[in-house]
Amino acid sequence: MIPRPVRAVCAALAVILLAVNAPISITGQLLAYQQGYVFFTTGDGFRVAPTVRILDDxxxxxxxxxPAPRIYARATFDxxxxxxxxxxxxxxxxxxxxxADVQQFAVVASTPFPNPELIPKASDNAAPSGMDVGVSGKIVLVTITVQVPPSTPFGSQIFITTDASGWNPQAIAMDRIDALHFRITRHIASGTILxxxxxxxxxxxxxxxxxxxDRKPRLLRVSDADVRLVDDVVYAWADQSGGTQLPQPNTLPTPYNPAPFPNLPPGLPTPNPR
Amino acid sequence: MLASVLFAPVVARADAVAPSLVVHLRADHIEFYYDRYLIEADGHVRVRMSDGTTVTGDAFSMDLKLNRFLIASHVHLQSSGGNLDGAAIADFLDFRRIYFVPVLAKPDRWTYENGDYRRPIKGREMPGDTFYFPDLSHATPQLSAKSATIGAKSYVRFGDVTSYVFHVPVPLPSYYVYFGTNQDLAQNSLSGANLDLTWNATGSNNTISAVHLRHDTQNGNYLAFEQHFAGAHEYAVVSVNPATRLGKFWNMNAGDRIGNRLQLNVFEQYYTEQHLFGRQHAAASYTFLDLNQALPHSYLQAVIQQTYYNLIGKGSPAIPNHPIQLHIYGSSFNNRIFKTPFYEQIHWGIGFNHDTSTGYHNVTGLQTYGGYTYTTIWDHLLGYTVYLPNFKFGNRDNPYKTFYFNATLSAQRQWFSVPHHTNSATTNLSVSRQFSRDISAYVAYNVTNTGDYYNHGGYTPYAPTDASGNPDYGFLAFRGAATLRTATLGINYSANPDFTASLTFDRHKDFPAAVPGVFPLPPTNNIGQYLYTNYLGQPPYDITGNVRARLLPHLMIDVQRTYFFNFGTEKWSPQFLVQCTQ
Known part of the structure; x- marks a missing residue:
């Protein structure tokens, strides 16, 4: 019976010995296959052997x-x-x-040098330190709370309309949380500009x-964070002036629209002088 | 898509605002993923830019929101810098950076700045995701096409289109999609319909031409046409609806922001009865004009409505009546009252109402009182609002033990040239609390008082009783005063952003009390909804449940229904309210 530690060491040695002789390979998505090179979506091009084997993975x-763009591929190097x-x-x-051991195989004519535009600098996504925290596309929990005008009818529903929804006025429904506030929570990828x-x-x-x-649309830039809280105040609605409900456009009475105006049923008591 | 962003921890910054760019794309097969604003094309891709540059290749990918595109495989670039072959080229339009992988003797990496193809920067590092294709393994295209004209950050106009309506391919000569930030292009002038299939036939950065195939209970199936115009400060939408029926509404909805302080909105409606563009048998018009003037710490608003029931004259069945209403309102901003947590706002208004002839309901003038028919009624009003937002109490250090108290009081008096005035006051009180991360609740109490007081006489005393001799507080008891009270308990459950549920219980106690079935059912509008209920007020009890859940990454479904506790014939609200939101 071989002791367990010895078995583990033997297994590790076997893996290392196999790995030493194993060919190097990478996976990725193809960008182009032309002129004796294969290009991956990293932008890197690799020389292709004249006798290259093109197989189904x-x-x-x-x-x-x-080989064509968008197809995924596993490339094996000699x-x-x-x-x-x-x-x-x-x-x-x-x-x-x-x-790194594959990067050296990438064929490029010019000597690479750093791009100063890719160095982080202060921006709209700057942290309080002024250092740009960048955007990674991570999912951020965004909670939006809005205070509505006191004249808002109590039975009203509040919605958010966005450019991402073609300005559908009922795109995102909010929940009432008290007499003056509504709230919604959404997962939004950082980097989103709404x-x-x-x-x-x-x-x-x-x-x-x-x-x-009319007010300009509000702007929300979602930066990298775990949680983002947004507090807004709505001062007025287009159909109200101060606390007064404004007259609203009606439509003409026609045979197709026989009673367009808000009207009370007949029979309501009418005032008379005494 | 997410992967492409993940590998780009830092992106280049825009040095200059990109000019308005148009990209003309042709390919064997173009697909548009509406929910992700992606255009993907394959086969004989040819792209022509508005600066004359042309690029051909085998594959094309563009993220309309990120405003960048990629052409890959057997790329041929024809530009002011000459003709070059390469493996891929990516244009970051916002940043005016073009990243190119030329294949000369060897592959290389070149960057062009600000559209200058004559001075490539060779070897400079590129953003990590420059040449990434989006992951479309779970995506379904909404349409396919042979060509596309792409206005950067604004619109796409597809040609030779196959659109998929409920997965059924529908060939169209063109299709237009707007994805810019100008909200005015979303204005519309059509009335409601039970079903509306919209074909945005063509458009640009400032226009949309749309044909609507619609259905409603009054008109059946019909066509409508709508034309949108929008600029930086103004918009106009004109439409004819229904275009294929005898009675047609010609609508115009327009607005203009004149400077920073003045704004005009107009809704104009012209009604005709005619076959196509033939002789009109009847014609009427309606004008609604809304003028807003911003003032220091306040604003004015003028609203004018005018109706012409008969624009034809003799021969038309309509009475030549043209009522007009003019109202001017003023409102202050919301002001904090000294250093208290209270805020106030004051508003006022004057109004003019005129109607001389017999109207649609065969009633002459505006109001008959004391044997005199008023054809003109002036009114003026004064009101105020005081409110207290988010007053905290309880354990303020613990967010789950903090209570929030909100209160509002709005009151208004309106005087009329008919000798009476009306008072109205609305009070809202609520206390809310977040009990845990998932659950919040509130209780609210709302009282609305309305009084109509005549200087001399007015409503006669009335003490109605029902058949049993008990007092009847229904609408016949109304003698100029009404009080509506609502107590509400609302509970919100939010397990996560993709699933929320709420339950709202209302107790209404109104005077005059709501009496079920007191009136016959009214006519319906053109989508089959009753114009008003067959009772006044609110049923005494109702409970509303709402569940919102995410079905797809870009689609949520919202289901709501109300139970009225057997108020008359009302048990459940007539139908489920089902909405698809984002």
Whole structure:
């Protein structure tokens, strides 16, 4: 009986010995296959051997199609860094930055040098320190709370209309949390830039600025954070002036629209002088 | 898509605002993913930019929101810098940076700045996701096309389109999509319909031409046409609806922001009865004009309504009546009252109402009182609002034990040239609390008082009783005063942003009390909804449940229904309210 520690060491040695002789390979998505090179979506191009084997990644049989953009592929290199086998797949394969030992195989005519535009600097996403925290596309929990005007009818529903929804006035419904406030929580990817306004369900009941005029859409830039809280105040609605409900456009009475005006049923007591 | 962003921890910053750019795309197969604003094209891709640059290749990918595109495989670039072949080119339009992988003797990496193709920066590092394709493994295109004209950050106009309506392919000569930030292009002038299939036939940065196939209970199936115009400060929408029926509404909805302090909005409606563009048998018009003037710490608003029931004259069945109403309102901003937590606002208004002829309901003038028919009624009003937002009490250090108290009081008196005035006052009180991360609740109490007081006489005393001799507080008891009270308990459950539920219980106690079925059912509007209920006021009890859940990454479904506790014939609200939101 071989002791357990010895077995573990033997297994590790076997893996190392196999790995030493294992060919180097990467996976990614193809960008181009032309002029003796294969390009991945990292932008890197690798020399292809004239006798390269083009296989189906699943069956390992010769592929029925030529390498083309969007197809995923596993590239296998020989010791000189030339691609000797390309396994194609329509199922997504991992797309990752190139490891250092593969990066050296990428063929490029000019000597790479850093891009100063890619160095972080202060911006709209700056942290309090002034250092740009950038955007990674991570999912951020965004909670938006709005205070509505006191004249808002108590039975009203409040919605958010956004440029991402083609300005549908009922795009995002909010929940009432008390007499003056509504709230909604959403998962939004950082980097998202959202223009939005509040409505009571239609363009006629959209919010107005404090001075009674149409207001420019609000702007939300979602930066990298775990949670983002947004507090807004709506000062007025387009169908109200101060606390007064404004007359609203009606439609003409026609045979197709026989009673367009809000009217009470007949029979209501009418006042008379005494 | 997410992966492409993840590998781009830092992106280049815009050095200059990109000019208005148009990208003309042709390919064997173009697909548009509406929910992600992605255009993907394959086969004989040809792109022509508005500066004359042309690029051909095998594949094209553009993220309309990020405003950047990629052309890959057998790329041929024809620009002011000459003709070059390469493996891929990406244009970051916002940043005016073009990243190119030329294949000369060897592959290389070149960057062009500000559209200058004559001075490539060779070897400079590129953003990590420059040449990434989005992951479309779970995405479904909404339309396919052969060509697309893309206005940067604004619109796409597709040509030779196959649109998928409920997965059924529908060939169209063109289709237009707007994705810019100008909200005025979303204005509309059509009335409601039960079903509306919109074909945005064509458009640009400032216009949309749309044909609507509609259905409603009054008109059945019909066509409507709508034309949108929008600029930086103004918009206009004109439409004819229904275009294929005898009775047609010609609508115009327009607005203009004149400077920083003045704004004009107009709704004009012209009604005709005619076959296509033939002789009109009847014609009427309605004008609604809304003028807003911002003032220091306050604003004015003028609203004018005018109706012409008969624009034809003799021969038209309509009575030549043209009522007019003019109202001017003023309102202060919300002001904090000294250093207290209270805020106030004051508003006022004057109004003019005129109607001389017999109206639609065969009633002459505006009001008959004391044997005199008033054809003109002036009114003026004064009102105020005081409110207290978010007053905290309880354990303020613990967000789950903090209570929030909100209170509002709005009151108004309106005087009329008919010798009477009306008072109205609305009071809202609420206490709310977040009990845990998932659950919040509030209780609210709302009272609305309305009084109509005549200087001489007015409503006669009346003490109605029902068949049993008990007092009847229904609408016949109304003698100029009404009080509506509502107590509400609302509970919100939010397990996560993709699933929320709420329950709202209302107790209404009104005077005059709501009496079910007191009036016959009224006519319906053109989408089959009753114009008003067959009772006044609110049922005494109702409970409303609402569930909102995410079905797809870009689609939430919102289901709501109300139970009225057997008020008359009302048990459940007539139908489920189902909305698809984002």
């Amino acid at each position: 699943r069956t390992k049989q010769p592929a029925k199609e030529a 010791a000189s860094g030339t691609v000797v086998e390309l396994d194609l797949s329509h199922r997504p394969l991992p797309v990752e930055p190139l490891p 223009h939005y306004l509040y409505t009571r369900g239609s363009l006629q009941t959209e919010e107005r600025a404090e001075n009674g005029l």
